[in-house]
Amino acid sequence: MRRLGYLTTALAATAALVLPTGSPVVASTPAPTARGAAIPSLSVTQQVTGLDIPWDVQVLPGGRLLIDERVNRRLIVATGSSKRVLGGFPSAKIWAAGETGMLGLAVDPAFSDNRRIYTCSGWVKADGGHDVRVVAWELNAGYTAVKYLRTLVLGFPTSTGRHGGCRLLITRTGALIVGTGDAAQTPNAQSLRSFGGKTLRLNRFTGAPWPTNPWPNAASKVRRYILTYGHRNVQGLTQRADGSLWSVEHGTYRDDEVNRLVSGGNFGWRPGPGYDESPPMTNYALPGPQYGARWRSGDPTVATSGATWVSGAQWGSLNGTLAVATLKANKVIFMKFDQAGKLLWTRTPAALQTSGRLRSVTKAPNGDLLITTSNGSGQDAVLRVHPTL
Numbered sequence: 081m082r083r084l085g086y087l088t089t090a091l092a093a094t095a096a097l098v099l100p101t102g103s104p105v106v107a108s109t110p111a112p113t114a115r116g117a118a119i120p121s122l123s124v125t126q127q128v129t130g131l132d133i134p135w136d137v138q139v140l141p142g143g144r145l146l147i148d149e150r151v152n153r154r155l156i157v158a159t160g161s162s163k164r165v166l167g168g169f170p171s172a173k174i175w176a177a178g179e180t181g182m183l184g185l186a187v188d189p190a191f192s193d194n195r196r197i198y199t200c201s202g203w204v205k206a207d208g209g210h211d212v213r214v215v216a217w218e219l220n221a222g223y224t225a226v227k228y229l230r231t232l233v234l235g236f237p238t239s240t241g242r243h244g245g246c247r248l249l250i251t252r253t254g255a256l257i258v259g260t261g262d263a264a265q266t267p268n269a270q271s272l273r274s275f276g277g278k279t280l281r282l283n284r285f286t287g288a289p290w291p292t293n294p295w296p297n298a299a300s301k302v303r304r305y306i307l308t309y310g311h312r313n314v315q316g317l318t319q320r321a322d323g324s325l326w327s328v329e330h331g332t333y334r335d336d337e338v339n340r341l342v343s344g345g346n347f348g349w350r351p352g353p354g355y356d357e358s359p360p361m362t363n364y365a366l367p368g369p370q371y372g373a374r375w376r377s378g379d380p381t382v383a384t385s386g387a388t389w390v391s392g393a394q395w396g397s398l399n400g401t402l403a404v405a406t407l408k409a410n411k412v413i414f415m416k417f418d419q420a421g422k423l424l425w426t427r428t429p430a431a432l433q434t435s436g437r438l439r440s441v442t443k444a445p446n447g448d449l450l451i452t453t454s455n456g457s458g459q460d461a462v463l464r465v466h467p468t469l
Contacts, residue, residue, distance in 0.1 A: 117397040120467035122431040127450070128158040128462040134452040136185040136247075136386070136440045137462050141192050144223060145450070145462060148199065150181035155199070157223045158462070167225035169217075175202030175210040178241025179261075179313075183212075184248035186256065188284065195219045196229065198284065200246035200258060202238065212236035212244055214258055216284070232256070232287035233305065237263040237276040243330075247386070249317035251325070256284035257307065259314025259327055262349070266356075269310050269349045270366070272303045277349060279314060279327060279341060281307040294344035310347040310370065311339075312361065316387035316404065316441075324421070326374075328387045328404055332357040334379035338387070338404065340421045345371045375415055375423050382409035386440035390414065392447035394467045398427070403449060405438035412438060412451065435463060 128145060135150040140157070147156040147163075153174035155166040174182060180202040188196035200214045213234035217226040238244065243261030250256055262268040262277035269277030272295070281290040282305055289296065289304040298304050308327075316328030325341040339347055348362035348370035362372050377384070387404040395401075401414040412432040416424040432438070432451075439454040449465040 117399065118469050119427075120394065120396045120398060120469050122429055123466045123468060124431050124435070125464050125466075126461040127464040128161070128163055130163070130458060131156075131452075131460040131462070132458045133181075133454055133456055134439070134460055134462065135181070135183050135454075137442050137450050137452050138185045138187045138197075139442065139444055139450070140187055140219075140223075143445075146185055146187060146197060147452070147462060148182040148185055148201075150183065151176050153182055153201075155182075155226065157219075164224060166219070166223075168228075169226050170228070173204050175204045175238070176241070177202070177210075178244070180212060180238060180241040180244030183244060183246040184259075186248040186250050186284075189250060189254070191219075195221075196284075197226070198232070198248055198250075198256065200248050202241070202244060203234070210238050212238060212246055212260070214246075214248065214256070214287075230287065232284070233258070233275075233280065233282055235275060235302075236260050237265060237268055237274060239263045239265055243276075243313040245314055247314055247317045247327075249319065249325075250284060251319055252323065254284065255281050255290045257281055257317055257325065259311070259317045261313035262311070264355055266351050266353060269312065269351075270346070272298075272306060272309065273300050275302055275305070277311045277313075278305075278309050279307045279311065279317070279325075280305040292343075307343060308341050308345045308347060310345075310349050310366075312349045315385045318388050318402070320389055320402075321391070321400075322419070326387070326402065328384045329361075330383060331361050331377060331381045334377070334381060335361040335373070336377040336381045336384040337361055337373035338375040338384070338402065338415065339371065340374050342371055347371050347373075374417060374421050375426075380408075382411075382413070383407035384413075385438065386442070386452075388441045388443045388449070390447075390449070391443070392467075394447060394469060396467070396469050398467070401427075403441050405441045405451060407437045407439065407454060410436055410438065412441065412449075432465065435461075 153171040186198040216229040242264040245260040247259040313330040437454040
């Protein structure tokens with residue numbers, strides 16, 4: 081494949097750009113005046129308070145919220161202002177260090193029938209070591225406790241806890257997508273024998289690699305799980321209405337990224353010897369094609385994290401944008417992409433710049449956004465963002 085500017089490659093119902101060295105990607109442009117669509121007013125309220133570094137929030141049937149706390153290593157179910165720590169969860173087995181601990185959550189689409197939920201977290205192994213892994217649980221009928229079902233995939237690399245990933249997404253086809261970090265270890269992102277610095281796709285019930293993954297018959301078991309590679313630290317995963325899969329990634333001192341995933345694609349992260357982070361996030365000097373970001377922060381980074389696609393007429397001109405939380409910049413960036421995935425504009429509403437560090441963004445059934453703050457000291461919350469035209 082030749083490196084052509086803005087060459088579109090369609091694989092597995094997704095597409096990505098293959099950009100030559102130096103090709104520009106607009107990091108931030110002002111939103112144009114809306115044509116036929118107003119800019120909504122945003123009401124931001126604290127739906128759940130008294131949390132400490134909540135990493136993710138997901139909605140359970142009936143409106144309850146499933147929340148996890150990274151450092152406290154616990155699962156919480158909240159209804160309005162009432163919250164309950166779930167029993168039966170083995171907090172002592174969760175390894176928390178640096179950026180690792182309790183991380184991504186997912187709720188099974190058939191939860192009303194099977195009551196399954198999924199976690200990705202650090203884990204203390206039987207030999208005293210640690211890894212990052214994905215585990216399936218069953219939540220009881222009273223929403224008071226969970227029961228271990230099975231470990232779906234394990235062995236994601238760890239070091240000090242830096243770059244632990246780990247976001248979960250269940251697609252419309254029922255596959256479980258997992259975004260991982262490279263554990264701040266030089267070879268992982270480019271190695272097809274390492275789970276580090278990847279997106280993985282697997283069966284959410286059995287843990288088997290998804291049958292249409294790019295290397296389903298590879299001799300390496302790890303390689304059979306890989307959907308994409310060459311990532312530094314995947315923090316967000318989301319699926320657009322057109323079925324395409326998108327990831328959000330932490331950069332070095334520059335270039336946080338939003339990527340449109342392509343099956344088998346290399347997204348170009350390869351630090352130098354000794355984990356030298358001076359190479360670009362998408363290093364076109366590597367062999368073969370690399371897939372360039374659809375948005376990047378430039379210098380400095382804003383520490384992008386969770387993301388979701390916004391939908392509903394009540395969002396006015398923000399309908400159909402990608403809402404991306406940021407930690408360092410303390411804001412949500414709404415990004416408008418065209419059908420081909422080209423960035424058109426970004427917008428950062430003032431109402432979402434006053435709550436400190438923002439970690440995860442989840443869409444509620446009524447179209448509201450749920451956002452976790454990440455400020456620590458027991459002062460964190462789940463925010464509900466409601467648009468009004």
